[in-house]
Amino acid sequence: MKHQSLKTKLMMLTTTITFIIFALFSMFIIYFISLYLKDQETDTATRSTYDTVNLLKTKTLGQITSTDINAAITDAQKLVLYDKFGRPIFEETHNDNLDYTPKFEKVNQLKIYETKHNNKSYIVVYVPVNTSYFTGYEAIIHPLDNYDSIIKFMIVLASIFGLTALFIIAIISYIFSSQITKPITILSDKMKQIRRDGFQEKLVVPTNYEETSDMIHTFNNMMEQLEVSFDQQKQFVEDASHELRTPLQIIQGHLNLIQRWGKNNPEVLEESLDISIEEMTRITKLVEELLLLSKDSRSNTGQELDTIDINYEIQSRIKSLRKLHPDYSFNFQSNFNAIRMNINRYHFEQMLLIFIDNAMKYDTKNKNIEVHTNLKNRNITIDIIDHGLGIPKKDLEFIFDRFYRVDKSRSRKEGGNGLGLSIAKKLINSYDGIVKVDSVVNEYTKISVVFKESFINK
Known part of the structure; x- marks a missing residue:
């Protein structure tokens, strides 16, 4: 299935959102303007009603002239008077297109309503009249032609502006979308090139994002x-x-x-x-x-943890090694009588023996192995020191790599596979520990293992 491009999708999204906001804003503006204009039209019709009522208080129907009526109502309005029985007795307008006369409605007070006739809208104001010169009812018919024309014009104008804005926004969105997605396109092309040419290529793309x-x-x-x-x-x-x-x-x-x-x-x-x-x-x-x-290093700590005294475990291993290798001297020192730690006993023994065995292999002259433990700042440090061949500086960073040997011919003779130190480091890392190496050729090699507070038995 062919997916839509991010550039097109981004353009459509921004254009749609912007157009919806524009449309809602236009509807909001038109709605409140229509309310304002409708209130103005209603006020005009009401004011004309009161003016004609005041006119009827001062003159009889026979005395009222067209000039008087024109002064009371607008040219677009129509005045209708009803007697007290509801019969129309007088009409006056200067709007030739206004042929609508509402049915009589008996009212006790001013009444305003909106109606439609022949697809035209009107505001009708009814009011009872009781003066010394006239008793009956008055109706002012106020057409909403101007109001409807303004609202229609605003809708047409908003539609034109909306469509124009939609087109302009689409163009602008396309330009900006192209600029935004340009780095991604370049990234994709570079990734394809790297996949073709290999890992040697690095991704170098100028971007401002x-x-x-x-x-x-x-x-x-x-x-x-x-x-x-x-x-x-x-x-x-x-x-x-x-x-x-x-x-x-x-x-x-x-x-x-x-x-x-x-x-x-x-x-x-x-x-x-x-x-x-x-x-x-x-x-x-x-x-x-x-x-x-x-194996996954995380699976090592999944085994059962033991609370062990590492000093006791080290001394036990040294005691066994002294019997197996009587020609070697093993010295142990610690700043605490007992240092307890939560670790799998087999893992600790395996790690310790790997480092001691490695130290013995490369110290065949002095045959003196030292093991020191220290508890400081809630961190356990175990140092294994030999005074043998040492490790050249150029080899220090590689000694924990699989199959790496500083002296390949000697390692073969000693029967090693070059995996011991890799295994030891893997075990140490599985307990959030770190291992450091310090060595001087033909003087000493010092392996330092540090375990963090989380595995110390409190």
Whole structure:
């Protein structure tokens, strides 16, 4: 279905609204002017009625002349006198087109009403007359021809002005709509170009509108994030393929070796099986870590939270590590005897062991690992410090990227997949924590993990 353009829709909307406002305003003006004119016509007819009554108080019918009547009524009006029995006895008018004479109506006081005859409107004023010269009733017929002509002229004039205004407003609305929608049209064309040429193009459109400027800024930020995500995904696929290819090739090579002549040689068979099992273990660990990283970070905190003493948990892990690695020294310090935190116990242990294990891998000379905890300003800080190889400044910002290795040959020998630090950072972020790294090559590396107040047990 073809949609209506925003420019046309905006033009129609503004034109319609403006025309409706103009029409309502015109009707409002015409209505109140008609009321005012009707009151003026009624006042004229009433004034003529009182003037003729005053005339009848001073003279008899025989003494009243046309000049007297013309002085009392207007040229357009008609005077009709009725005797006390309701019989018309006198009529006077200078309006040849006024042939309407209303039926007699007996009244006790002044009565005014509006009537129609032969598609013409009249105001009729009845009044009883009781003077020393005349007793009966008087009627003034006041035609509304001028009033009707003025109202019709105003309606015609308003219609002409309305149609002219409608045309002018439509043109102006179209021009302004074109100006307003011009940045959007340019945006659309640029977006199509970016879709065709790739993420490298940035949206640069001159605009004087705050909304479209914000839209451009948001779109460029979104494209930058998409470009980063796309590059990360591409790198992730390439690295994962590389990491899986090596152990699979090793396994395939040893299976081929066994198939050719190793099955008859127990030593070759055992060695090939051991290597294949070791590589399968590596693949299994890699797949598990990939699955963990692929999970939504928000789902991590969906697991049951435990209230743990992180000092106790760290000391317990260090105690176990001392038995496994007696050649390493582990030092623990804290400014509090106990620091309690709401966190999943398995997540905390996994994060801690990743950092300590990473520190041990790169400190094979001094073999001295330090763990410090601190509670300050309702924030928990955990520092893991080693005095090993250190990390070059150029690598600091990348160490938490998937599969990134500062020393790739050494990481391969240590059996790492390059995913540990990524997993640790993902776990920390899921609890609104942050991780910072400070390192000097061949001196030390310090990993600082900070958890905010929301996860501290109060």
